Amino acid sequence: SASVGAGLEPALHPLEHSWTLWFDNPSGKSKTAAWGSSIRPIYTFSTVEDFWGLYNNINHPSKLIPGTDLHCFKNKIEPKWEDPVCANGGKWTINCSRGKSDSLWLNTLLAMIGEQFEYGDEICGAVVSVRGKQERVAIWTKNASNEAAQISIGKQWKEIVDCKEQIGFLVHEDAKLEKQPKNRYSV
Amino acid sequence: VSGKKRYSRDFLLTFSQQYTDLPAGFQVEQGTESLFGGGFGGRSFDQPH
Numbered sequence: 001s002a003s004v005g006a007g008l009e010p011a012l013h014p015l016e017h018s019w020t021l022w023f024d025n026p027s028g029k030s031k032t033a034a035w036g037s038s039i040r041p042i043y044t045f046s047t048v049e050d051f052w053g054l055y056n057n058i059n060h061p062s063k064l065i066p067g068t069d070l071h072c073f074k075n076k077i078e079p080k081w082e083d084p085v086c087a088n089g090g091k092w093t094i095n096c097s098r099g100k101s102d103s104l105w106l107n108t109l110l111a112m113i114g115e116q117f118e119y120g121d122e123i124c125g126a127v128v129s130v131r132g133k134q135e136r137v138a139i140w141t142k143n144a145s146n147e148a149a150q151i152s153i154g155k156q157w158k159e160i161v162d163c164k165e166q167i168g169f170l171v172h173e174d175a176k177l178e179k180q181p182k183n184r185y186s187v
Numbered sequence: 188v189s190g191k192k193r194y195s196r197d198f199l200l201t202f203s204q205q206y207t208d209l210p211a212g213f214q215v216e217q218g219t220e221s222l223f224g225g226g227f228g229g230r231s232f233d234q235p236h
Contacts, residue, residue, distance in 0.1 A: 052206035114194035
């Protein structure tokens with residue numbers, strides 16, 4: 001049997017989903033470029049081992065250039081409002097000061113890829129946005145109108161990352177249409 | 188939820204130091220250098236690391 005014998009690679013730990021890391025590079029963005037045109041997929045992983053191989057070799061949010069967005073989304077879902085899976089969704093957001101989101105980002109990723117959310121099927125992915133004075137991490141979900149799922153995800157996320165502050169859920173459609181969109185839900 | 192491949196944070200963290208190389212076949216593409224630490228940051232793209 002192939003599983004018996006010395007010197008073989010240890011068994012890999014498959015994830016429930018394949019996940020794609022996307023990078024939005026501020027230096028590659030021209031003022032005239034359409035929004036989203038600089039987002040590019042970096043790598044798709046589907047095992048615990050490949051996740052760490054990637055994570056251990058990329059800069060953590062505190063070391064990224066302001067303007068950078070790093071997305072980790074389920075494979076085949078693009079981190080854009082226009083993606084059909086995301087179109088009716090929204091996002092929970094946690095804000096941090098500059099340099100403070102590294103553990104928030106990692107713990108969010110581990111909870112997602114490890115399927116710790118009761119409503120994990122509702123999750124599209126997560127994004128960390130590095131800006132001059134702050135960093136923010138958001139979890140994107142599929143169906144903004146599914147209140148029970150959104151509330152569960154928001155509450156569980158706060159517990160997982162030990163967030164004590166109130167966080168808000170913004171519907172993508174509201175964010176598109178309104179200049180100062182209001183949170184649909186808060187927990 | 189049952190039947191899913193679920194892994195706790197603590198379990199996942201036990202692997203964090205065992206897999207420190209980029210996945211096999213991984214290539215750093217031009218324009219993504221600032222994502223990668225040390226060997227790539229701010230240096231020419233084709234510099235060995």
